[in-house]
Amino acid sequence: MQNSPAIVAVGRTKFGEHYGKEPEKLIEEAWLAASRGCGIERKDLEACYMSDCFLPITNKLGLEEGFLSELTELHVPMEITRSVSAALLTACHAIRAGIYSTVLVGGIEKMTDRWDKIRDDLMLLEDPWSYYAGCTPESNHELMLRAYAKKYGITGEKLEKLNVALAQIAVKNHANATKNEYAQYQRKITLEQVLNARKAARKALGLYDFAPISDGASALIVTSAEKAKKLTDQPVYVLGTASATDFLNYPAREDLTHFMATKIAMANAIRRAGVNQKDIQVLELNDQSTMMDMVSLEDLGFCEEGTAWKNIYDSYQDYQGYLEVDGRKLFINLNGGLKADGNPLGATGGAQLFEIFKQLRGEAGPRQAAADSTPQYGLSNEFEGFGTKSYVCILGRN
Amino acid sequence: MSSEPIERRVSYLGDRLKASRCQICGKEYFEVRDYCSDCGRKSYLKMSAVDLFYEKGTLELCTLVTEPTNKFTKLGSYVYGIVSFHGGKIRVPGRLTDQIIKKDENVDLATLEGREVVPRFRRRYSVNRTDVVPTISLAFTLADEYYPHQEYKVAAQNKEYELPGIVGYGVYTSRFRIKEGGIERAVPFTDEDSVTAAVEAGKTALIHSGIDSSHVGKVYVGSESNPYAVKPIASKVAQVLQLGEEDGDVQSVDAVDTEFACKAATSMFKDAAALVNYPASGIRNTMVIGADNSQAAPRGCPGGELDLFVGYGGAAFVFGKHDVIAEIEGWHSVTSDTPDFWRRDGEQFPMHGGRFTGDPAYFKHVKKSVTKLMGKFKLEPQDLDYFVPHQPNPAFPVKVARDLGFKEEQYICSLQVKKFGNTYSGCSPVGLAAVLDIAKPDERILVASYGSGAGSDAYLLRTTSQLLEKRKRQKINVKQLAENPFAQYVDYTTYRRLKQGM
Numbered sequence: 001m002q003n004s005p006a007i008v009a010v011g012r013t014k015f016g017e018h019y020g021k022e023p024e025k026l027i028e029e030a031w032l033a034a035s036r037g038c039g040i041e042r043k044d045l046e047a048c049y050m051s052d053c054f055l056p057i058t059n060k061l062g063l064e065e066g067f068l069s070e071l072t073e074l075h076v077p078m079e080i081t082r083s084v085s086a087a088l089l090t091a092c093h094a095i096r097a098g099i100y101s102t103v104l105v106g107g108i109e110k111m112t113d114r115w116d117k118i119r120d121d122l123m124l125l126e127d128p129w130s131y132y133a134g135c136t137p138e139s140n141h142e143l144m145l146r147a148y149a150k151k152y153g154i155t156g157e158k159l160e161k162l163n164v165a166l167a168q169i170a171v172k173n174h175a176n177a178t179k180n181e182y183a184q185y186q187r188k189i190t191l192e193q194v195l196n197a198r199k200a201a202r203k204a205l206g207l208y209d210f211a212p213i214s215d216g217a218s219a220l221i222v223t224s225a226e227k228a229k230k231l232t233d234q235p236v237y238v239l240g241t242a243s244a245t246d247f248l249n250y251p252a253r254e255d256l257t258h259f260m261a262t263k264i265a266m267a268n269a270i271r272r273a274g275v276n277q278k279d280i281q282v283l284e285l286n287d288q289s290t291m292m293d294m295v296s297l298e299d300l301g302f303c304e305e306g307t308a309w310k311n312i313y314d315s316y317q318d319y320q321g322y323l324e325v326d327g328r329k330l331f332i333n334l335n336g337g338l339k340a341d342g343n344p345l346g347a348t349g350g351a352q353l354f355e356i357f358k359q360l361r362g363e364a365g366p367r368q369a370a371a372d373s374t375p376q377y378g379l380s381n382e383f384e385g386f387g388t389k390s391y392v393c394i395l396g397r398n
Numbered sequence: 399m400s401s402e403p404i405e406r407r408v409s410y411l412g413d414r415l416k417a418s419r420c421q422i423c424g425k426e427y428f429e430v431r432d433y434c435s436d437c438g439r440k441s442y443l444k445m446s447a448v449d450l451f452y453e454k455g456t457l458e459l460c461t462l463v464t465e466p467t468n469k470f471t472k473l474g475s476y477v478y479g480i481v482s483f484h485g486g487k488i489r490v491p492g493r494l495t496d497q498i499i500k501k502d503e504n505v506d507l508a509t510l511e512g513r514e515v516v517p518r519f520r521r522r523y524s525v526n527r528t529d530v531v532p533t534i535s536l537a538f539t540l541a542d543e544y545y546p547h548q549e550y551k552v553a554a555q556n557k558e559y560e561l562p563g564i565v566g567y568g569v570y571t572s573r574f575r576i577k578e579g580g581i582e583r584a585v586p587f588t589d590e591d592s593v594t595a596a597v598e599a600g601k602t603a604l605i606h607s608g609i610d611s612s613h614v615g616k617v618y619v620g621s622e623s624n625p626y627a628v629k630p631i632a633s634k635v636a637q638v639l640q641l642g643e644e645d646g647d648v649q650s651v652d653a654v655d656t657e658f659a660c661k662a663a664t665s666m667f668k669d670a671a672a673l674v675n676y677p678a679s680g681i682r683n684t685m686v687i688g689a690d691n692s693q694a695a696p697r698g699c700p701g702g703e704l705d706l707f708v709g710y711g712g713a714a715f716v717f718g719k720h721d722v723i724a725e726i727e728g729w730h731s732v733t734s735d736t737p738d739f740w741r742r743d744g745e746q747f748p749m750h751g752g753r754f755t756g757d758p759a760y761f762k763h764v765k766k767s768v769t770k771l772m773g774k775f776k777l778e779p780q781d782l783d784y785f786v787p788h789q790p791n792p793a794f795p796v797k798v799a800r801d802l803g804f805k806e807e808q809y810i811c812s813l814q815v816k817k818f819g820n821t822y823s824g825c826s827p828v829g830l831a832a833v834l835d836i837a838k839p840d841e842r843i844l845v846a847s848y849g850s851g852a853g854s855d856a857y858l859l860r861t862t863s864q865l866l867e868k869r870k871r872q873k874i875n876v877k878q879l880a881e882n883p884f885a886q887y888v889d890y891t892t893y894r895r896l897k898q899g900m
Binding site for chain 2: 116117119120123127130131132133135136137142150201202203249252256
């Protein structure tokens with residue numbers, strides 16, 4: 001796409017607990033890695049779009065832009081969003097409008113600094129009324145899973161298979177993360193571990209079904225198509241980005257089994273990108289839980305509603321590196337996903353885009369998708385809240 | 399949450415579960431809205447209020463919470479889910495309350511889904527001891543268990559009586575019990591306190607009386623376990639029960655807390671009755687509530703002797719001149735400065751005068767008020783059908799009744815202390831309610847309360863034929879509360895933990 005903005009370089013930190021590092025140090029680390037990758041220096045940046053969800057709460061940083069300015073000696077426009085996907089979307093609009101040609105997009109989160117209170121914060125910001133009624137960050141995922149099984153009449157043996165399929169997602173993600181030097185959990189887990197954790201929790205989803213709490217930062221250097229060609233031989237174009245919004249309050253939504261915001265965002269993103277969905281091979285899903293991974297596959301249109309668990313069950317029993325749907329190979333969360341790579345909210349989307357960038361350039365090393373050729377197109381889906389906002393970003397090599 | 403404005407807005411919507419309906423398309427919202435999102439500006443001022451407070455919903459979906467967020471940890475494990483009203487037109491988040499789920503207990507969620515549930519007014523979550531106590535009605539109990547769902551219907555008021563009196567009453571006690579030393583006592587669930595009991599009792603009293611809640615001109619709440627040293631329980635009761643005309647988010651009602659140990663509520667019966675009888679007051683109804691989460695220090699500590707008797711619960715009485723079920727014929731009150739039981743400001747538990755609480759305190763004052771009242775009306779014990787003595791423990795009321803010359807059949811049915819414990823301000827009121835549950839028309843009841851400090855109020859009541867009419871509205875009475883198959887028994891450690899609350 002001639003006029004599409006392009007990502008020319010990416011950088012990130014390891015996700016996990018960065019006890020001794022200030023938030024600024026993390027973003028500096030991510031930025032430096034990205035900067036080294038394309039020869040762009042601070043003085044080349046015309047604007048910064050950064051994201052964080054919680055820094056004002058976890059680190060009492062009110063005007064994050066000011067910290068960034070002090071750190072970089074930059075006095076360019078800077079804006080804070082809540083997710084890297086939101087930052088990228090805004091940056092791309094500006095580039096397309098011809099306002100800027102070189103922009104830094106990044107994200108940062110330091111959740112473990114407020115380890116003891118973070119679940120209350122997460123839940124209260126996700127939806128106050130649900131929080132008041134006793135909801136936890138995990139509850140809505142479990143409710144949606146029950147609603148899903150009910151809606152599609154999944155009971156008995158089928159339900160057992162579905163539950164195994166979800167467990168397989170976690171096992172697969174941990175296996176992928178062993179090849180990711182930045183991942184929070186670079187170790188394998190077994191199906192038994194996932195199932196036992198559920199038994200211990202006395203619920204359908206257990207410890208291993210949910211993404212962890214993490215610290216980390218990520219950065220992308222985004223330029224106009226024209227500039228990108230001068231900077232690199234392999235720009236990765238942002239072909240289409242879109243987002244949609246749904247109610248804060250999950251119980252009040254019309255459909256309790258799917259994320260309407262994703263469906264709308266996907267329809268718009270694919271239309272803007274002008275890409276055939278069948279050509280998209282690499283996916284980065286926002287697996288806050290294994291349930292969310294499964295439902296998102298359907299909401300994005302890669303699997304038919306009510307059937308994703310079957311594809312997952314069949315493909316991941318003997319995981320060969322991909323999910324097979326109607327004979328097509330889908331490479332999903334090759335970095336380990338939120339589950340194993342980590343989920344520092346404001347930086348997570350950057351890690352997802354980082355992975356697609358690497359995959360499309362064939363630079364993912366041991367994680368490289370086992371496709372016949374380097375993938376052409378990749379898609380990243382990111383949420384804010386429990387489906388309240390959904391972002392879809394389609395990247396391509398040309 | 400320490401923001402008072404946020405707390406007040408959340409309480410205003412959540413305590414009563416206020417919702418809105420678009421009169422054009424019929425869409426409903428859990429919120430007070432000025433317009434419908436679908437119909438837009440043409441629906442402005444065409445939204446009607448929907449009240450879910452007296453309704454029952456359906457638990458549509460649920461899950462088990464074993465690791466609550468910090469503010470809910472005191473609840474242990476609980477069931478959280480989605481409750482729908484009006485066939486799914488409104489869905490709200492909610493948790494099941496009044497359930498103790500053990501550490502390794504499996505919960506069959508499928509059997510809970512689809513069950514009918516009733517909203518309960520409870521504490522929302524834990525906060526610092528210095529903060530505003532947050533409440534909400536997004537806690538639900540199963541409609542067919544301990545406390546059944548009861549509809550609130552405003553009935554036409556027919557007959558005006560010459561004397562004012564009780565026009566309806568309601569009792570609230572919790573589902574949990576401790577059984578020790580031959581008596582059972584009601585134990586509040588973690589999210590209950592004197593405020594929630596007062597509201598629940600008031601709610602049932604409104605249902606039983608059938609009066610329009612906007613006709614209540616004044617509400618008195620007597621309690622000695624208000625979670626606040628300064629801030630009335632009555633204001634919460636008035637707002638949640640929508641007493642008096644609602645104007646914006648303000649109720650046209652006078653609300654006041656009263657304090658005189660265990661007679662804080664009974665003391666106000668005469669005031670409440672007098673107010674509806676005062677021609678210029680313009681007040682049709684008044685309400686008096688006595689409710690307590692009776693406090694006692696743990697056994698072995700000073701004041702710990704009360705730990706064997708304290709209960710939880712309360713009763714509410716609505717007064718008026720129309721459709722009276724029991725007329726107040728007269729009363730006599732006595733007072734002396736007798737410090738037999740007290741709690742200093744800032745102290746958590748009351749102190750107890752031991753032996754001193756008997757003869758010079760309870761017996762002296764109760765006997766005096768009763769004999770004075772009987773003398774005033776020239777009554778002998780046999781002229782009365784029922785005697786309701788204050789009942790701080792099982793022994794005192796029996797002894798005082800015998801000493802006054804009453805026969806067992808006159809007082810035995812009023813004795814509830816062996817079933818619910820000493821509910822302090824709710825104690826003699828619950829006894830009176832138990833008698834009204836079974837009394838026949840045109841019977842005479844003498845009720846004598848006692849409040850440490852000390853004083854006693856004796857009232858003479860005469861029942862009317864309306865008593866039988868209104869009894870049909872009761873889905874549950876005191877006897878059924880006491881002998882409830884869904885009551886759950888807990889051990890001493892659990893009892894102390896539950897009583898401690900959020």
